[in-house]
Amino acid sequence: xxxxxxxxxxxxxxxxxxxxxxxxxxxxxxxxxxxxxxxxxxxxxxxxxxxxxxxxxxxxxxxxxxxxxxxxxxxxxxxxxxxxxxxxxxxxxxxxxxxxxxxxxxxxxxxxxxxxxxxxxxxxxxxxxxxxxxxxxxxxxxxxxxxxxxxxxxxxxxxxxxxxxxxxxxxxxxxxxxxxxxxxxxxxxxxxxxxxxxxxxxxxxxxxxxxxxxxxxxxxxxxxxxxxxxxxxxxxxxxxxxxxxxxxxxxxxxxxxxxxxxxxxxxxxxxxxxxxxxxxxxxxxxxxxxxxxxxxxxxxxxxxxxxxxxxxxxxxxxxxxxxxxxxxxxxxxxxxxxxxxxxxxxxxxxxxxxxxxxxxxxxxxxxxxxxxxxxxxxxxxxxxxxxxxxxxxxxxxxxxxxxxxxxxxxxxxxxxxxxxxxxxxxxxxxxxxxxxxxxxxxxxxxxxxxxxxx
Amino acid sequence: xxxxxxxxxxxxxxxxxxxxxxxxxxxxxxxxxxxxxxxxxxxxxxxxxxxxxxxxxxxxxxxxxxxxxxxxxxxxxxxxxxxxxxxxxxxxxxxxxxxxxxxxxxxxxxxxxxxxxxxxxxxxxxxxxxxxxxxxxxxxxxxxxxxxxxxxxxxxxxxxxxxxxxxxxxxxxxxxxxxxxxxxxxxxxxxxxxxxxxxxxxxxxxxxxxxxxxxxxxxxxxxxxxxxxxxxxxxxxxxxxxxxxxxxxxxxxxxxxxxxxxxxxxxxxxxxxxxxxxxxxxxxxxxxxxxxxxxxxxxxxxxxxxxxxxxxxxxxxxxxxxxxxxxxxxxxxxxxxxxxxxxxxxxxxxxxxxxxxxxxxxxxxxxxxxxxxxxxxxxxxxxxxxxxxxxxxxxxxxxxxxxxxxxxxxxxxxxxxxxxxxxxxxxxxxxxxxxxxxxxxxxxxxxxxxxxxxxxxxxxxxxxxxxxxxxxxxxxxxxxxxxxxxxxxxx
Numbered sequence: 001x002x003x004x005x006x007x008x009x010x011x012x013x014x015x016x017x018x019x020x021x022x023x024x025x026x027x028x029x030x031x032x033x034x035x036x037x038x039x040x041x042x043x044x045x046x047x048x049x050x051x052x053x054x055x056x057x058x059x060x061x062x063x064x065x066x067x068x069x070x071x072x073x074x075x076x077x078x079x080x081x082x083x084x085x086x087x088x089x090x091x092x093x094x095x096x097x098x099x100x101x102x103x104x105x106x107x108x109x110x111x112x113x114x115x116x117x118x119x120x121x122x123x124x125x126x127x128x129x130x131x132x133x134x135x136x137x138x139x140x141x142x143x144x145x146x147x148x149x150x151x152x153x154x155x156x157x158x159x160x161x162x163x164x165x166x167x168x169x170x171x172x173x174x175x176x177x178x179x180x181x182x183x184x185x186x187x188x189x190x191x192x193x194x195x196x197x198x199x200x201x202x203x204x205x206x207x208x209x210x211x212x213x214x215x216x217x218x219x220x221x222x223x224x225x226x227x228x229x230x231x232x233x234x235x236x237x238x239x240x241x242x243x244x245x246x247x248x249x250x251x252x253x254x255x256x257x258x259x260x261x262x263x264x265x266x267x268x269x270x271x272x273x274x275x276x277x278x279x280x281x282x283x284x285x286x287x288x289x290x291x292x293x294x295x296x297x298x299x300x301x302x303x304x305x306x307x308x309x310x311x312x313x314x315x316x317x318x319x320x321x322x323x324x325x326x327x328x329x330x331x332x333x334x335x336x337x338x339x340x341x342x343x344x345x346x347x348x349x350x351x352x353x354x355x356x357x358x359x360x361x362x363x364x365x366x367x368x369x370x371x372x373x374x375x376x377x378x379x380x381x382x383x384x385x386x387x388x389x390x391x392x393x394x395x396x397x398x399x400x401x402x403x404x405x406x407x408x409x410x411x412x413x414x415x416x417x418x419x420x421x422x423x424x425x426x427x428x429x430x431x432x433x434x435x436x437x438x439x440x441x442x443x444x445x446x447x448x449x450x451x452x453x454x
Numbered sequence: 455x456x457x458x459x460x461x462x463x464x465x466x467x468x469x470x471x472x473x474x475x476x477x478x479x480x481x482x483x484x485x486x487x488x489x490x491x492x493x494x495x496x497x498x499x500x501x502x503x504x505x506x507x508x509x510x511x512x513x514x515x516x517x518x519x520x521x522x523x524x525x526x527x528x529x530x531x532x533x534x535x536x537x538x539x540x541x542x543x544x545x546x547x548x549x550x551x552x553x554x555x556x557x558x559x560x561x562x563x564x565x566x567x568x569x570x571x572x573x574x575x576x577x578x579x580x581x582x583x584x585x586x587x588x589x590x591x592x593x594x595x596x597x598x599x600x601x602x603x604x605x606x607x608x609x610x611x612x613x614x615x616x617x618x619x620x621x622x623x624x625x626x627x628x629x630x631x632x633x634x635x636x637x638x639x640x641x642x643x644x645x646x647x648x649x650x651x652x653x654x655x656x657x658x659x660x661x662x663x664x665x666x667x668x669x670x671x672x673x674x675x676x677x678x679x680x681x682x683x684x685x686x687x688x689x690x691x692x693x694x695x696x697x698x699x700x701x702x703x704x705x706x707x708x709x710x711x712x713x714x715x716x717x718x719x720x721x722x723x724x725x726x727x728x729x730x731x732x733x734x735x736x737x738x739x740x741x742x743x744x745x746x747x748x749x750x751x752x753x754x755x756x757x758x759x760x761x762x763x764x765x766x767x768x769x770x771x772x773x774x775x776x777x778x779x780x781x782x783x784x785x786x787x788x789x790x791x792x793x794x795x796x797x798x799x800x801x802x803x804x805x806x807x808x809x810x811x812x813x814x815x816x817x818x819x820x821x822x823x824x825x826x827x828x829x830x831x832x833x834x835x836x837x838x839x840x841x842x843x844x845x846x847x848x849x850x851x852x853x854x855x856x857x858x859x860x861x862x863x864x865x866x867x868x869x870x871x872x873x874x875x876x877x878x879x880x881x882x883x884x885x886x887x888x889x890x891x892x893x894x895x896x897x898x899x900x901x902x903x904x905x906x907x908x909x910x911x912x913x914x915x916x917x918x919x920x921x922x923x924x925x926x927x928x929x930x931x932x933x934x935x936x937x938x939x940x941x942x943x944x945x
Contacts, residue, residue: 121613122611137621140620141623
């Protein structure tokens with residue numbers, strides 16, 4: 001670029017650059033050069049950013065980890081720690097397998113999809129894994145749904161914890177109350193990877209952790225073991241065994257002669273109540289409502305017929321028809337009672353409660369107090385469990401389901417929900433072993449529990 | 455009288471991570487690192503006398519017979535090591551112990567893992583079966599046992615088998631695989647009439663064993679009790695499956711072994727006993743079917759269950775005797791019969807290529823004029839002269855082969871000398887054999903130390919030295935009551 005006239009600015013530039021032997025440039029030329037340089041630098045920076053984009057995020061994480069490590073007190077390298085580090089590595093591997101498929105995009109994409117046939121046992125070693133064999137077994141049995149039902153799963157967990165405590169040996173330098181909790185942690189982690197914990201299991205885990213932390217460091221290992229085992233037994237006895245008896249006596253009083261009671265699926269507690277009522281001589285009929293894919297109501301029907309209780313069996317899509325005229329009461333069981341009064345039950349419970357409410361039939365929910373949870377939830381989507389979607393393709397005769405052609409299509413998302421939440425307005429009364437409460441009294445029970453613990 | 459299994463040999467109160475002393479029937483005491491009793495303890499049954507291959511195993515223990523140029527026992531031990539077991543029990547005969555121990559120790563030294571092998575010895579003349587060996591091993595450990603036979607070569611994933619065992623809280627879980635048959639040219643599968651079949655009846659829903667017997671033990675009919683049919687109306691009877699002798703055995707089975715001291719063999723006696731017990735227990739007690747699985751009725755009855763274990767019977771070990779199978783499609787063979795030996799050599803060489811330790815070809819001196827086929831394997835320190843041809847054959851270590859030999863579909867073991875112009879087809883040549891020139895052998899077996907005279911022709915014969923003859927006669931008569939091919943045994 002050449003300038004025709006010479007401006008005073010150019011003269012100044014020339015005067016300043018007298019010493020150097022560079023060719024004299026005008027201000028505009030310099031500006032242009034600078035602009036070119038800047039653009040070249042910008043382009044280079046953009047390229048660098050692209051190359052580093054995946055690496056750039058990682059750089060931040062090690063920084064955070066370093067900070068955390070600095071905060072931990074320095075540990076002497078002992079044999080236990082080496083083992084623990086390898087345990088932690090194994091745990092991390094476990095956590096990685098957890099990242100396996102969540103549901104496809106959509107409303108349930110925040111929930112993990114559990115697959116029955118691929119529990120994460122392939123990474124566990126047979127000889128020295130941090131997860132005790134009793135828990136490995138339990139995890140597989142839960143994943144394959146050999147063990148079902150909230151009471152059953154809790155009882156199974158209690159058994160596994162008891163076996164663990166019986167075989168537990170505390171290293172000499174550590175206290176039982178700290179080390180046992182740490183030793184149990186990978187077991188619980190593994191279980192939750194196999195199948196989501198039910199509320200009953202979560203509450204037991206809280207209880208046992210609390211009890212362990214209260215073990216006095218002065219008593220011997222044998223005594224500590226005895227204490228813990230008896231605490232486990234006491235938990236079972238109070239919360240499951242005796243509670244069931246109390247609920248049964250209360251509910252039986254509510255069953256009158258000539259009643260037709262609607263039950264849903266197969267619940268151990270509800271069946272127990274009905275059998276006890278029959279024993280007392282009440283004359284009533286039962287309508288069993290069932291739902292796919294598990295079809296557990298069939299077994300409930302078998303048990304009731306064996307006990308000579310007249311029962312009918314319907315599928316859930318005819319619940320409206322049946323509810324209108326024939327039913328006098330609805331008896332439901334709960335997997336959990338949430339702090340805002342919502343009842344968590346097997347999927348389909350909310351629908352039945354709604355239909356019953358419409359036709360003004362009383363809905364009675366039977367729930368032990370240990371199943372009360374501090375969680376708050378108003379719908380079934382926020383927090384739920386997704387079971388194996390392939391179960392939706394099961395048909396009774398074994399023929400191919402009409403869905404099976406489209407099941408793998410990218411627009412089709414098979415969802416097999418396990419729980420659903422029933423609003424408290426639809427429930428007439430909740431029968432627990434302490435009292436008969438309205439749904440909204442759940443926080444009172446929770447407060448009582450926290451007070452008892454302290 | 456075999457020792458009882460109920461008394462655990464280990465001390466309960468040692469604290470975590472300390473070393474405990476374990477003394478066994480084998481040499482003295484050794485220190486064992488014990489963190490916690492492992493979930494499964496593997497037991498390799500290597501004390502078999504090779505009754506169905508007695509011509510080959512007169513001098514060598516059967517588990518050391520080579521398959522694809524590697525001793526058989528390598529495959530099972532390597533399988534266990536690759537699944538990261540730290541302690542393995544190997545049941546051996548006292549006479550064979552040194553050979554096996556020497557071989558395995560040298561193998562393990564090459565691997566990086568820390569594996570401890572404990573040898574449980576059986577006296578040479580003792581007529582103990584596999585169940586008796588279990589009784590010997592059981593007091594040494596508190597965990598469930600993983601019983602694997604030394605002649606099993608498999609690729610199956612152990613975690614799947616273990617999951618079946620855990621999910622059902624089984625007393626015994628067996629691995630079942632379709633019998634291996636090489637892909638034939640016309641695509642059809644022909645059943646080899648010499649294979650003795652297993653009759654395995656399974657419940658199609660959950661793979662429970664309802665009936666199991668070997669062809670030899672069935673006289674004319676199979677009888678099924680009515681009570682069993684009432685409880686299990688569907689049973690699928692398979693005859694084309696191989697019971698691969700890989701069992702996961704729980705402690706309840708070992709307790710049952712204690713109560714039945716006359717049970718001596720696992721496959722012939724223990725397995726049918728367990729299955730019968732299982733059926734009886736289910737038929738007699740009240741179980742209901744719930745979600746297609748058996749579920750105890752105790753929960754719902756008026757008998758109140760005060761303890762969680764009663765409430766939940768699956769976890770308690772008191773009664774349940776469940777026998778399950780895991781069916782797999784992975785490559786599985788049992789090398790225990792003579793007519794299959796060469797066939798399985800080839801199959802293993804093809805399918806298990808990644809597992810077989812490769813050998814150093816630089817020690818061999820193979821003349822350039824010979825043709826070595828693709829499927830053949832050659833051992834160490836082999837000298838082959840010119841104008842030989844090898845097709846689908848396996849040659850052991852330190853073999854010398856003269857010129858103009860033709861070897862097809864054969865297995866030649868270590869330290870053999872073959873002179874010139876020899877033709878071998880479908881033969882098994884054992885150790886220390888000398889085959890003089892111009893011999894033709896077809897479908898034959900040459901046993902240890904034999905010397906085949908020059909210019910001899912044999913078709914379908916077993917050639918045995920006089921010194922080995924009395925051993926072989928006892929083999930062919932004893933064991934399981936079945937006789938193998940008894941051909942011309944003397945030459």
